[in-house]
Amino acid sequence: MAHGPATMADGWIKYASRWLFTTNHKDIGTLYLWFSFAMFILGGAFAMIIRAELFQPGMQLINPEFFNQMTTMHGLVMVFGAIMPAFVGLANWLIPMMIGAPDMALPRMNNLSFWILPFAFAILVSTLFMEGGGPNFGWTFYAPLSTTYAPDTVNYFIFGVHIMGASSIMGSINIIATVMNMRAPGMTYMKMPLFVWTWVITAFLLVAVMPVLAGAVTMMLMDINFGTSFFNAAGGGDPVLFQHVFWFFGHPEVYIIILPAFGVVSQIIPTFSRKPLFGYSSMVYATASIAFMSFIVWAHHMFTVGMPIAGELYFMYATLLIAVPTGVKVFNWITTMYKGSLTFETPMLFSIAFVILFTFGGFTGLMLSIAAADMQYHDTYFVVAHFHYVMVAGAVFSGTAAVYYWLPKWCGKMYNETMGKVQFWIAFIGFNITFMPQHFLGLAGMPRRYADYGLQFADWNMLSSVGAFMYGAAQILFLFNVVRTITHGKPVEDPQVWEGAEGLEWTLPTPAPYHTFETPPEVK
Amino acid sequence: MLKRAQALFLRRLGAVLALVAVGGVSAENATRQLNMPQGVTEVSQAAYDIHMIMMWICTVIGVAVFGFMFYVMYAHRKSRGAVAENFHENIVVELLWTIVPAIILVVMAIPATTALLKVYDTEDADIDIKVTGYQWKWQYEYLGEGVKFMSELRTSQDEIYGREPKGEHYLREVTEPLVIPAGKKVRFLITGNDVIHSWWVPDFGVKRDAIPGLFTSAWAKTDQVGTYVGECAELCGKDHAFMPVVVEVKEQAEYDQWLAAKKQEAAAYASTIGKQWTSDELMAKGEEVYNRSCAGCHMQNGQGIPGVFPALKDSAIALGPVEEHLRIVVDGVNGTAMQSFADQLSEVDLAAVVHYERNAWGNDVGDITQPVDVLNYKQGQ
Numbered sequence: 001m002a003h004g005p006a007t008m009a010d011g012w013i014k015y016a017s018r019w020l021f022t023t024n025h026k027d028i029g030t031l032y033l034w035f036s037f038a039m040f041i042l043g044g045a046f047a048m049i050i051r052a053e054l055f056q057p058g059m060q061l062i063n064p065e066f067f068n069q070m071t072t073m074h075g076l077v078m079v080f081g082a083i084m085p086a087f088v089g090l091a092n093w094l095i096p097m098m099i100g101a102p103d104m105a106l107p108r109m110n111n112l113s114f115w116i117l118p119f120a121f122a123i124l125v126s127t128l129f130m131e132g133g134g135p136n137f138g139w140t141f142y143a144p145l146s147t148t149y150a151p152d153t154v155n156y157f158i159f160g161v162h163i164m165g166a167s168s169i170m171g172s173i174n175i176i177a178t179v180m181n182m183r184a185p186g187m188t189y190m191k192m193p194l195f196v197w198t199w200v201i202t203a204f205l206l207v208a209v210m211p212v213l214a215g216a217v218t219m220m221l222m223d224i225n226f227g228t229s230f231f232n233a234a235g236g237g238d239p240v241l242f243q244h245v246f247w248f249f250g251h252p253e254v255y256i257i258i259l260p261a262f263g264v265v266s267q268i269i270p271t272f273s274r275k276p277l278f279g280y281s282s283m284v285y286a287t288a289s290i291a292f293m294s295f296i297v298w299a300h301h302m303f304t305v306g307m308p309i310a311g312e313l314y315f316m317y318a319t320l321l322i323a324v325p326t327g328v329k330v331f332n333w334i335t336t337m338y339k340g341s342l343t344f345e346t347p348m349l350f351s352i353a354f355v356i357l358f359t360f361g362g363f364t365g366l367m368l369s370i371a372a373a374d375m376q377y378h379d380t381y382f383v384v385a386h387f388h389y390v391m392v393a394g395a396v397f398s399g400t401a402a403v404y405y406w407l408p409k410w411c412g413k414m415y416n417e418t419m420g421k422v423q424f425w426i427a428f429i430g431f432n433i434t435f436m437p438q439h440f441l442g443l444a445g446m447p448r449r450y451a452d453y454g455l456q457f458a459d460w461n462m463l464s465s466v467g468a469f470m471y472g473a474a475q476i477l478f479l480f481n482v483v484r485t486i487t488h489g490k491p492v493e494d495p496q497v498w499e500g501a502e503g504l505e506w507t508l509p510t511p512a513p514y515h516t517f518e519t520p521p522e523v524k
Numbered sequence: 525m526l527k528r529a530q531a532l533f534l535r536r537l538g539a540v541l542a543l544v545a546v547g548g549v550s551a552e553n554a555t556r557q558l559n560m561p562q563g564v565t566e567v568s569q570a571a572y573d574i575h576m577i578m579m580w581i582c583t584v585i586g587v588a589v590f591g592f593m594f595y596v597m598y599a600h601r602k603s604r605g606a607v608a609e610n611f612h613e614n615i616v617v618e619l620l621w622t623i624v625p626a627i628i629l630v631v632m633a634i635p636a637t638t639a640l641l642k643v644y645d646t647e648d649a650d651i652d653i654k655v656t657g658y659q660w661k662w663q664y665e666y667l668g669e670g671v672k673f674m675s676e677l678r679t680s681q682d683e684i685y686g687r688e689p690k691g692e693h694y695l696r697e698v699t700e701p702l703v704i705p706a707g708k709k710v711r712f713l714i715t716g717n718d719v720i721h722s723w724w725v726p727d728f729g730v731k732r733d734a735i736p737g738l739f740t741s742a743w744a745k746t747d748q749v750g751t752y753v754g755e756c757a758e759l760c761g762k763d764h765a766f767m768p769v770v771v772e773v774k775e776q777a778e779y780d781q782w783l784a785a786k787k788q789e790a791a792a793y794a795s796t797i798g799k800q801w802t803s804d805e806l807m808a809k810g811e812e813v814y815n816r817s818c819a820g821c822h823m824q825n826g827q828g829i830p831g832v833f834p835a836l837k838d839s840a841i842a843l844g845p846v847e848e849h850l851r852i853v854v855d856g857v858n859g860t861a862m863q864s865f866a867d868q869l870s871e872v873d874l875a876a877v878v879h880y881e882r883n884a885w886g887n888d889v890g891d892i893t894q895p896v897d898v899l900n901y902k903q904g905q
């Protein structure tokens with residue numbers, strides 16, 4: 001096809017059809033990224049409501065029932081709506097350009113896997129306006145709170161989760177097919193950029209565990225509507241079975257979230273160190289072994305359900321082991337910076353913060369894996385702090401770094417560096433003010449998912465809320481900076497954009513044309 | 525009122541800002557605890573010790589790793605004229621930083637295992653107490669003693685919703701605490717009645733999920749007399765934050781006295797079942813029971829929460845035949861949040877609450893439900 005993509009100038013029908021029917025990996029990547037940002041703002045708004053209510057002891061703004069809906073929706077929207085689609089968006093944009101392919105292997109399926117997502121979330125969010133309210137059983141939706149005791153709207157929730165799962169599975173199959181079949185001549189597996197590697201491994205994880213999630217919600221559906229008793233003790237079922245099934249999905253899920261983030265920082269740190277990634281092959285092996293191990297540690301989320309001691313010991317030892325490959329990655333990133341020539345543009349700042357804060361979250365993860373101590377930590381704010389260090393300072397920081405890093409390549413304009421740095425510092429400080437005190441709250445005994453708390457927790461909670469509003473404000477600045485770059489940014493023409501950037505995507509013209517690598521490049 | 529709230533708010537914000545500035549402790553709320561409590565049992569001490577070991581190991585590694593990283597960020601910056609080298613592999617260091625952490629982990633695993641063995645040492649208990657989680661209260665039953673009671677939040681709705689100043693023990697007070705003797709090994713057999721709860725007393729190092737259809741066990745033994753406050757640690761619905769645990773540890777003699785009094789109370793209560801109650805007596809008692817046990821879902825005004833908990837005002841059941849009404853309250857509705865109250869409430873309470881529901885908020889059935897009716901209903905099953 002000779003003509004370019006439709007623009008507003010072609011009339012809005014053509015323009016809307018372009019996005020609705022597009023099979024172009026760049027368009028679909030853009031759709032995913034905007035969608036995920038919208039979900040990030042929505043999930044963030046829920047978080048602001050939660051933190052506003054927890055600003056002081058007592059119920060001030062909302063009631064406990066709605067509070068539970070907010071924590072649940074916040075978790076679901078952030079995990080399934082914001083973080084996962086953001087990395088699928090990056091994969092769409094970048095994988096073909098990184099391996100020298102003209103597009104994704106299955107472009108029509110690509111369109112479908114995106115366009116069912118808005119429906120899934122529309123269904124999920126609409127439950128908030130229905131009688132009975134939205135899901136109120138936590139993003140981990142433990143039965144029987146989510147079955148026998150759930151509002152009727154739980155059926156919409158189940159339907160929504162099924163659609164998200166279908167979307168993720170299609171997306172993953174597409175990525176696997178693309179990487180296996182469409183690499184440019186000479187692009188052997190061990191030459192692929194680390195972002196591509198982490199994504200292929202993630203895609204395999206997704207294909208393996210999304211059906212397990214689908215199984216869990218289907219069993220719920222049967223229990224609720226068709227009289228089965230998978231999770232109903234009164235009927236001979238077992239509520240603990242639910243937790244095993246959920247975490248068999250859930251633990252790999254946390255690596256689904258973090259592995260692509262590892263990939264992103266493994267691209268960015270070498271660029272701004274002007275030095276190749278240290279230990280490329282050990283990075284690949286570490287990623288693969290983390291992925292494998294993520295299947296055999298799930299019950300570390302269940303140390304308090306009263307498993308036999310042999311089970312507890314096994315899951316404790318196995319979880320400790322994950323720290324080894326994770327440590328390898330951290331050491332590799334730092335050694336990449338060692339004897340480099342470092343500069344600290346916004347993407348690098350976010351990546352360095354990623355390394356520091358993610359490692360911090362890894363340390364608390366190690367502590368959590370000690371079963372006897374976890375009896376005290378479990379289901380407190382200590383856990384909340386742990387997973388926000390790995391998921392927000394981990395996945396979200398790396399996603400932000402990725403946008404700043406590749407935005408000039410995508411739209412051919414440079415973002416405002418000062419604004420980027422200001423955003424970074426507000427986000428970094430706000431994040432730590434929000435979540436560092438939560439460690440103390442948890443240790444001092446504040447359980448998570450609490451709509452109200454005793455007076456002894458008042459000060460740290462207020463501080464945490466102040467930090468949360470700060471972190472929220474940084475996101476507005478982010479949006480502003482990105483939009484302004486697209487509309488008013490300083491044009492960039494250099495294909496390489498960043499002095500130290502390596503890889504096929506940086507050999508393409510800037511901005512990247514609508515169709516790229518129609519004839520495959522030769523990789524030496 | 526608003527002024528007061530404002531003043532309180534400003535004071536608190538000031539305290540928080542001071543806290544940020546100096547990282548210290550402000551005058552208000554002296555109990556600003558940062559670390560895990562050492563607690564008063566062997567188990568809580570073991571958890572604390574392993575927690576501290578882990579924290580120090582992580583701190584040492586963290587200081588080393590981040591220290592090196594900050595050095596690199598300072599020394600090898602382009603603005604200081606650093607020129608990048610090109611190495612990207614070194615098999616020796618890569619092996620080292622795989623093997624050394626693995627060894628550290630094995631070292632960690634040893635004390636972690638001993639600590640866990642302690643948690644699981646529930647044999648040879650002197651006293652067995654069954655703990656049952658209900659939406660949203662705890663029931664304690666002294667096995668073999670015939671003593672059983674409910675323990676619920678005592679903080680008033682007015683305090684929670686800011687219509688009254690919050691008391692010193694806000695959300696840390698219950699109608700009737702669990703009482704155990706000092707110096708005896710107490711085993712808790714924990715289960716759930718409806719959804720999963722989790723019974724947590726930080727100072728005992730005990731946190732165990734209360735799962736319907738399953739018993740989990742934990743134990744505590746302490747010499748330290750005192751009051752220990754805990755929480756429900758597993759999301760269990762609307763009032764998850766409002767079902768604290770309070771345990772009183774008493775000297776053996778005091779405990780014996782308390783237990784004897786509880787037994788007497790139970791016996792005295794049995795005699796009230798046969799008595800004929802007047803409507804006014806039942807209404808007064810019923811209102812109390814209703815507000816305590818039912819208003820959480822059906823609301824104080826009997827109007828429920830549309831779509832979740834049905835209204836009882838003008839409901840066909842509350843206005844219909846009393847047998848049906850009794851059946852629902854005594855047996856519950858299987859597969860819904862409407863649980864069976866047969867074990868939670870006494871016959872007197874059940875009769876009173878049913879009578880109350882039939883004659884409150886404009887419901888005017890006008891009949892009277894006596895404790896014997898409940899007893900007959902239960903025995904007729």
Ligand code: HEM
Binds near residue numbers: 322378394
């Ligand atoms: C060194 C690596 C890690 C270790 C050893 C570790 C260990 C643990 C453990 C033992 C728990 C259970 C705590 C409890 O509920 O009592 C936990 C919770 C959690 N972790 Fe990690 N973790 C690690 C990394 C990560 C990463 C990379 C992520 C995600 C990006 C993550 C996300 C979570 C989440 C979401 C939870 C809480 C789940 C919930 O209950 O809602 N963790 N982690």
Ligand SMILES: [Cu+2]
Binds near residue numbers: 251254297298
């Ligand atoms: Cu996990």
Ligand SMILES: [Cu+2]
Binds near residue numbers: 720722758765
């Ligand atoms: Cu609870």
